[in-house]
Amino acid sequence: MIGPNADPEPADGTGEQVKLTLSMYRYQREWIEDRADERDMNLSEYMRTVVTAGERQLVAIESLADEDGRGEIEADIVERLPEDESEAIDPDELLEETLTPIRDTVYTILKTNSRIEYSPQHEGYYLE
Template identity: 90%
Template sequence: MHNNNTRLTTPKQMIGPNADPDPDGNGEQVKLTLSMYGYQREWIEERAEERDMNLSEYMRTMATAGERQLVAIESLADEDGRGEIEADIVERLPNDEANALDPDELLEGILTPIRDTVYTILKTNSQIEYSPQHEGYYLE
């Protein structure tokens, strides 16, 4: 019997830290109004300044970091005790030998979300810069 639930996407249904809904950065920026107490804004502004970020950049980064944390907490809460990667592998595999999944296809499905996370971090972390001259990344 073939497992019809086998899929090559991440098992999470939410847009997580591994996904960039606009990977090319061509989307339209929209304004977001956020209400908070004055002391909270001051605290956030201080954290942003410590990281050489403007307020918008800091809030976007914090939202992404918060989502990563939620996904990590969800993976720790798995009832079967598997880690996130192991659970993903098991979920992707069919139940019968005749439909065995090619190792390269399995590996690509597992590594794509990890690769996406790395590129998102490289693109959004204000301390990481790209050197065209040396064709690599470095900390500013």
């Protein structure tokens, strides 16, 4: 399976271009063409990018589930809970411990994504 950060390009930079025929509804193609135009990409370039990004998302989603099929958050909660009833964790404390890493990730994204801007006037974030 391809890793979430893997690059599908051959390491030696060689590769043969081949045609791919894709069937879809006209409205879907028009929607895709609009997305490609918004990004100043041709249709082929956009589709290659979307496929690669989609594969990375699938790998990331798959990695969030453990062998029991639980999501990462559920697995984290179960891992934090003591087995001894006398050591039970307060729900607010458990919530804070679980949300802290997620909150940190959100703030990192808000600070590092060049398309996200903060509006002091409206006290919120928006896409530039």
